[in-house]
Amino acid sequence: MPLIIETIVTTRSRSGEIHIAPLGLIQRGDKWIIAPFTPSKTLDNLQENPCAVANHVDDVRIFAGCVTGRKKWPFNRAEKVDGAVLKAAMSHWELKVESMEDDDVRPRFICRSVFTRGHKPWGGFNRAQAAVLEAAVLVTRLKMLPKEKVESELEYLQIAISKTAGDRELEAWGWLMEKVQAWRGEQG
Ligand SMILES: Cc1cc2nc3c(=O)[nH]c(=O)nc-3n(C[C@H](O)[C@H](O)[C@H](O)COP(=O)(O)O)c2cc1C
CATH class of the missing domain: 1.20.58 (Methane Monooxygenase Hydroxylase; Chain G, domain 1)
Known part of the structure; x- marks a missing residue:
């Protein structure tokens, strides 16, 4: 089984709206795979605007909030991709989609990290x-x-x-x- 990192993925629609959702990023060599289920807003956005930001957060309210209808979290603009970095991010990766593997249930977007930044020191396991x-x-x-x-x-x-x-x-x-x-x- 590959390594999977649980992140908060931000994507942007064609009309410019930022979408925030928890997703597991799957490691494949030096690439990261985003695999959103069909149908989902993350899937639509990745098709419209093939980039994303993986936000690494220790504030688990964002994971719990997104799955209980609390989807508004403050963000800043990303540096190298057309997307958003959560203000709560301890660190983040900016990802560009390089290719897509289509699937009726769960298409896979193969991404390359084009920019990484740390924002806050990691506070330990809990x-x-x-x-x-x-x-x-x-x-x-x-x-x-x-x-x-x-x-x-x-x-x-x-x-x-x-x-x-x-x-x-x-x-x-x-x-x-x-x-x-x-x-x-x-x-x-
Ligand atoms: C820790 C965690 C990991 C998740 N990983 C995935 C994932 O890899 N793919 C997926 O489609 N949904 C995943 N989900 C569920 C999505 O966050 C949720 O269904 C979300 O609403 C996606 O739909 P949306 O893009 O329309 O918001 C995960 C949820 C949690 C809490």
């Missing part, structure tokens, strides 16, 4: 941040996974939240749990 990331992935898959699997994974992730979360992680977890509660209601 288990609650990792737990929020995992729960954010779960929240995007609630309709696809068996109920028991979702509940047992959340129970495990909750341990890291209880033991190690700071304010940002607790807020992010709260947003995700609102979604989970709504889904539980639908389960009857």
Whole structure:
């Protein structure tokens, strides 16, 4: 299995609107692959404007926020591509699409990094941040996974939240749990 880095990808539509979404970047040699599902705004934007910015953030509210309808996060213009760098980015990569591998479910955009910049020193590992990331992935898959699997994974992730979360992680977890509660209601 290739290395996958979880990032916040910003893309720009033809009309100039910036779109922000969490996506896993897949490593292939010195290239990074963006693989958005069909249909999605990220896919449309990459077809219209073949570049992106991968933002590396430690504020996991952005991961949780994007999957719970909180998609407005402040940004600045990128340096070398027609895109946006999140103000929260600890570092970022500016990516140009070199080629595309078409697929009905999940096309792949093969990208080259044309510019990298660090903005803030990395602050170390935190288990609650990792737990929020995992729960954010779960929240995007609630309709696809068996109920028991979702509940047992959340129970495990909750341990890291209880033991190690700071304010940002607790807020992010709260947003995700609102979604989970709504889904539980639908389960009857
Ligand atoms: C950590 C994380 C990684 C994700 N990776 C991907 C990915 O590689 N491809 C994808 O299509 N969606 C991925 N998702 C789900 C998307 O962020 C979500 O479905 C998003 O809304 C994409 O659709 P959009 O471009 O229309 O906003 C991921 C979500 C999380 C929380």
